[in-house]
Amino acid sequence: MFVTPAFAEETTAEPAAAGETHSETGMAHEAGPKVFPPFDSTTFASQLLWLVITFGVFFLLMQKVITPRLGAILDDRKSRISKDLAEAAALKKEADLSVETYEKELAQARAKANAIASEAREAAKTKAAAERSAVEAELTQKVAAAESRIADIKAKAFADVGSIAEETASAVVERLIGGSVSQGDVAAAVASAKQEG
Amino acid sequence: MSNDPTHQFLINKIVPLHIGGYDVSFTNASLFMVATVAAASGFLYFASSKRALIPGRAQSVAEISYEFIANMLREGAGSHGMKFFPMVFSLFMFVLTANLLGMVPYFFTVTSQIIVTFALALFVIGTVIVYGFYKHGLGFLHLFVPSGVPGALLPLVVAIEVISFLSRPISLSVRLFANLLAGHITLKVFAGFVASLGALGALGVGGAVLPLIMTVALTGLEFLVAFLQAYVFAVLTCMYLNDAVHPGGH
Numbered sequence: 001m002f003v004t005p006a007f008a009e010e011t012t013a014e015p016a017a018a019g020e021t022h023s024e025t026g027m028a029h030e031a032g033p034k035v036f037p038p039f040d041s042t043t044f045a046s047q048l049l050w051l052v053i054t055f056g057v058f059f060l061l062m063q064k065v066i067t068p069r070l071g072a073i074l075d076d077r078k079s080r081i082s083k084d085l086a087e088a089a090a091l092k093k094e095a096d097l098s099v100e101t102y103e104k105e106l107a108q109a110r111a112k113a114n115a116i117a118s119e120a121r122e123a124a125k126t127k128a129a130a131e132r133s134a135v136e137a138e139l140t141q142k143v144a145a146a147e148s149r150i151a152d153i154k155a156k157a158f159a160d161v162g163s164i165a166e167e168t169a170s171a172v173v174e175r176l177i178g179g180s181v182s183q184g185d186v187a188a189a190v191a192s193a194k195q196e197g
Numbered sequence: 198m199s200n201d202p203t204h205q206f207l208i209n210k211i212v213p214l215h216i217g218g219y220d221v222s223f224t225n226a227s228l229f230m231v232a233t234v235a236a237a238s239g240f241l242y243f244a245s246s247k248r249a250l251i252p253g254r255a256q257s258v259a260e261i262s263y264e265f266i267a268n269m270l271r272e273g274a275g276s277h278g279m280k281f282f283p284m285v286f287s288l289f290m291f292v293l294t295a296n297l298l299g300m301v302p303y304f305f306t307v308t309s310q311i312i313v314t315f316a317l318a319l320f321v322i323g324t325v326i327v328y329g330f331y332k333h334g335l336g337f338l339h340l341f342v343p344s345g346v347p348g349a350l351l352p353l354v355v356a357i358e359v360i361s362f363l364s365r366p367i368s369l370s371v372r373l374f375a376n377l378l379a380g381h382i383t384l385k386v387f388a389g390f391v392a393s394l395g396a397l398g399a400l401g402v403g404g405a406v407l408p409l410i411m412t413v414a415l416t417g418l419e420f421l422v423a424f425l426q427a428y429v430f431a432v433l434t435c436m437y438l439n440d441a442v443h444p445g446g447h
Contacts, residue, residue: 037206044312045219050227058234063283066241070263
């Protein structure tokens with residue numbers, strides 16, 4: 001299928017004939033050694049040269065411009081996403097931390113309030129107890145004073161009983177006898193009566 | 198317009214040019230190579246020029262193709278193979294764009310020329326050989342001597358390995374070339390049936406419906422083939438580059 005060098009020479013010698021095909025000589029020429037176009041080796045040099053030029057330019061452009069640029073875009077996005085994720089994680093951690101401190105402070109405040117309340121309750125209780133005991137002490141004191149006074153009065157009354165008896169006895173004696181009796185005798189008599197009674 | 202299905206592969210000179218006795222004219226093939234490069238690099242350049250954090254549609258496509266090839270190369274040749282990323286990416290984008298441009302009616306298909314696909318395959322195999330010897334010295338030859346083979350079988354295995362290595366550029370280039378060529382010829386033949394049956398009158402028009410359906414279906418298939426062959430070319434390139442990076446690896 002590949003073309004002999006002789007044929008290649010023939011066709012390159014007549015480039016014009018290949019172009020304007022359908023002249024009579026052209027037809028006759030074509031009918032003979034017509035070659036399947038992709039295997040026409042006369043075109044190989046041109047195709048190779050232009051392939052090297054175009055693909056070379058394309059390759060350089062891809063290597064120097066396009067692939068670094070696309071790679072940079074993708075890397076940027078990847079690093080941006082991971083940075084954002086890290087930032088979100090950090091923010092979440094921060095939020096968790098503040099929730100924790102808030103709860104801690106709340107618990108602290110609650111405990112403090114409880115402490116204050118119980119302290120106040122305790123203080124009120126002790127104050128009430130102190131007042132009550134003071135009042136009780138006063139009352140017992142008053143009771144004791146009253147009792148001592150009663151005892152005093154009772155003692156005094158008992159003491160007075162002697163002199164009253166003496167006075168009554170001397171008065172009775174005076175009326176009955178009509179003479180006076182000495183104070184000392186009456187007192188002695190009353191004292192003995194008292195002792196008997 | 199000729200009905201010859203191979204007419205679409207004809208190369209016509211646009212600017213005749215001769216250097217050192219070689220005919221290096223600027224042809225329709227050259228024009229479509231330039232168009233392929235312009236379309237692919239223009240798209241990738243403008244799609245990525247905004248460098249948006251949240252990509253638009255075009256930037257998404259560019260990023261997807263980047264990551265598609267990057268993953269393919271990482272899986273095929275490991276992280277050491279990533280230094281070949283620009284090469285594999287260029288090959289994939291070039292072949293894919295050339296295949297897709299070839300699907301436009303009246304456009305020339307660059308990859309339907311055996312010399313183009315063969316040159317690309319030689320570029321791949323050449324890179325494998327040069328990098329393999331540069332990186333591993335003669336250790337690169339371990340590629341042909343798989344470990345754990347009994348001594349008696351070794352000559353046979355080495356011969357098979359050498360032949361399979363030498364056939365790689367041929368299979369790589371012929372696969373791409375033949376798929377594109379056969380697809381375009383089939384498409385042209387079926388489309389030609391539509392035209393020639395349609396010229397036969399009412400009955401012919403009725404009969405032309407079948408090849409028309411066939412042409413539509415084949416067009417869809419050809420778009421699949423255009424992508425698939427670029428993908429296969431890139432995957433095989435990754436596999437061959439893996440041999441250059443890890444010669445004892447199989």
